[in-house]
Amino acid sequence: MSHRTQAAYESEFYCMTRILSFLVLLLVWVPSQATTHCVILQYHHFSDQTPAITSVSPAQFDDHLAYLSTHKFNVLPLRQVVAALRQNKTLPDRCVSLTVDDAYQSVYTNAFPRLQKLGWPLTVFVNSEAVDRGLASYMTWDQMRELSSQGVVFENHGHGHIHMIRKNSAESDQDWRQRITNDVNTAQRRISEEIGDAPQLFAYPYGEFSPATAEIIDAMGLVGFGQQSGPAWSGADFAALPRFPMAAKYAELKNFRIKVNTLPLPVVGLWPKDPLLVLQQRRPTLKLKLVAGAYSKAELQCYINGSSDVAINWSRDIPDQLTVTPNFDLRPGRHRTNCTMPSPEKGRFHWYSHNWFVRNPDGSWYSEY
Ligand SMILES: [Zn+2]
Incomplete structure (x- = not known):
């Protein structure tokens, strides 16, 4: 072993590190x-x-x-x-x-x-x-x-x-x-x-x-x-x-x-389960738990009916969990919360969408459009 140079040791160490990090990556969800x-x-x-x-x-x-x-x-x-x-x-x-x-x-x-x-x-x-x-x-x-x-x-x-x-x-x-x-x-x-x-x-x-x-x-x-x-x-x-x-x-x-x-966008936990809002509720909070992974959290964007006027909060206590709440009232009808996050692969996005169904204030149903 004594004939081996410092560079060779470093190279071997580098390879081992690469292999180990690859194995670690295999243990968590790799989005792309x-x-x-x-x-x-x-x-x-x-x-x-x-x-x-x-x-x-x-x-x-x-x-x-x-x-x-x-x-x-x-x-x-x-x-x-x-x-x-x-x-x-x-x-x-x-x-x-x-x-x-x-x-x-x-x-x-x-x-x-x-x-x-x-x-x-x-x-x-x-x-x-x-x-x-x-x-x-x-x-x-x-x-x-x-x-x-x-x-x-x-x-x-x-x-x-x-x-x-x-x-x-x-x-x-x-x-x-x-x-x-x-x-x-x-x-x-x-x-x-x-x-x-x-x-x-x-x-x-x-x-x-x-x-x-x-x-x-x-x-x-x-x-x-x-x-x-x-x-x-x-x-x-x-x-x-x-x-x-x-x-x-x-x-x-x-x-x-x-x-x-x-x-x-791999959601494994979702609250509330029912997309039908209780009467008078107009600003539903959607809580999502994602598969453990290397997410670019700062780049997650969510829209409701095309509006980005939405509060996104990543949990400090529970890894890979977040809430999404509109900063405005949803009108009677069908709505969708869309969340996207860029993938490391250029031009590709992780995507998740959730429905909301909102009845009229008196409990009657919105008309079809
Ligand atoms: Zn149909």
């Missing part, structure tokens, strides 16, 4: 290297003629597909993504899954032909009553059978497209549970009868869910999806997985690019 996640996109219409708030134009959809193709994204079937996430199996880093809610005509006329050319999979969440009634804006069962034979998968979006969290005034808890269960069961039966493949996944109409609806969906053996944004990951709640809504300004290519490149 997590691969058990996937970005799920939620569309409605693919048309210039339908309401902008729920539509992308065919040209916009072309842009989305071209971006995914050029940047070598892996567009995977939703069932495959869910199975991998549940089993904590590795997914390709640039994983995207395409979903549609409501089974509108433009899926048949505009979305499917484009996806067929690329050989990319599609999942459609069907609200079966609208199809049974033969509404002109919806696909027919015949059209859906045709798409099913080409690999499109049809899943459950409820029968009557109801606001599941809204309990009727004269309804007991038990009656409400029965009504919700019946609605989901009817869609399950109708889609199975018509398509011949029993749904495994469920998308909440309007993205509205609560711990009670999540319990019902979970008990029925279905995996649930909301409309809160963020990538799905292996530690997320499988009764209400996030999706990025794609319509209006959210579907513009500059926003699309950011969203398909997001990484999870």
Whole structure:
């Protein structure tokens, strides 16, 4: 050993230090290297003629597909993504899954032909009553059978497209549970009868869910999806997985690019569990506990309805825990707290979103918009 130089010792020491720090890094969550996640996109219409708030134009959809193709994204079937996430199996880093809610005509006329050319999979969440009634804006069962034979998968979006969290005034808890269960069961039966493949996944109409609806969906053996944004990951709640809504300004290519490149902000603890605010509450505090990790805490930004007038407080006592509170009153309606944090990988963000549902002061429900 005596012939070894000081430099060699230093070099060996340096290597050992590198190896040790690598092992330490493996023990904590390393944000940029997590691969058990996937970005799920939620569309409605693919048309210039339908309401902008729920539509992308065919040209916009072309842009989305071209971006995914050029940047070598892996567009995977939703069932495959869910199975991998549940089993904590590795997914390709640039994983995207395409979903549609409501089974509108433009899926048949505009979305499917484009996806067929690329050989990319599609999942459609069907609200079966609208199809049974033969509404002109919806696909027919015949059209859906045709798409099913080409690999499109049809899943459950409820029968009557109801606001599941809204309990009727004269309804007991038990009656409400029965009504919700019946609605989901009817869609399950109708889609199975018509398509011949029993749904495994469920998308909440309007993205509205609560711990009670999540319990019902979970008990029925279905995996649930909301409309809160963020990538799905292996530690997320499988009764209400996030999706990025794609319509209006959210579907513009500059926003699309950011969203398909997001990484999870890995929330493992969340308070309050119920997104429905108690009456008169207008400034809800969201408490989040993240997986232990090397976060750039100062760079975390949160927005509510696009406003950054929000108080963010990292806990001094509990590591990786924070609260987010708006400095303004939320009006009756649906709201979202979005939190993002830059990843060490340039141009990529960790992303988490949480819903709030706020009733009118007298307890009545906000109207749909
Ligand atoms: Zn819907």
